[in-house]
Amino acid sequence: MRRKVPIIATVIVAAAVATMIALGFWQLDRKAEKEALLARYQQAHTLSSAVEWPQSEAETEAALFRHAQLDCEQVLELSSRAGTSVEGRKGWAHVARCAIGDGREAKVAIGWSERPVTPEWQGGTVEGIVAPGPRLVVGQPTAGLVPLAPPDPADVPNNHLAYAGQWFFFALTALVIYMLALRRRRDEMVD
Numbered sequence: 001m002r003r004k005v006p007i008i009a010t011v012i013v014a015a016a017v018a019t020m021i022a023l024g025f026w027q028l029d030r031k032a033e034k035e036a037l038l039a040r041y042q043q044a045h046t047l048s049s050a051v052e053w054p055q056s057e058a059e060t061e062a063a064l065f066r067h068a069q070l071d072c073e074q075v076l077e078l079s080s081r082a083g084t085s086v087e088g089r090k091g092w093a094h095v096a097r098c099a100i101g102d103g104r105e106a107k108v109a110i111g112w113s114e115r116p117v118t119p120e121w122q123g124g125t126v127e128g129i130v131a132p133g134p135r136l137v138v139g140q141p142t143a144g145l146v147p148l149a150p151p152d153p154a155d156v157p158n159n160h161l162a163y164a165g166q167w168f169f170f171a172l173t174a175l176v177i178y179m180l181a182l183r184r185r186r187d188e189m190v191d
Helices: 007-046 057-063 160-190
Strands: 067-072 074-084 090-101 104-113 124-131 135-138
Touching: 007 160, 067 090, 067 104, 074 104, 104 124
Parallel strands: 104 135
Antiparallel strands: 067 124, 074 090, 090 104, 124 135
16 A cells, blocks of 8 residues: 655655755855955956066955056967957957966956957057956056956856746745646546
């Protein structure tokens, strides 16, 4: 004889639903953390004082959206990727991978163009804003290029509320499906 409510299946579904609800609340906590981080980025974006080029992950986090300067001693590689000009036009961002001393490297976004043709650039001292990556988005582009759109903290996504809603929806969906399965099982037992 079968039980009306299967124990193992119920425990598994209950554990899954509890996990999904916990993940939903975790995403709500992450939303608050991200809002605080974005507020800090917005404040950093308004500061005019320059920071040293970051050497660690913690320094990078503190330097994001701040003004910085570095000396590109040697251009190791030049590449082009999708980018946006300061006027909002879509095209190509030209990025140099630079040796900056002490065996360290940095990425420097040297400007924008309509075509992916990589410009000539020999390096040197550049100033700009530290963007995620990290990379330095220069304020004065290399000759022949247009300034890139400066990094903006508003472009950093905060999707945690949507993720929380998804987890809560998944939990509800699992419960509804399980309740329908139990109902069908009950109906089969009656027949």
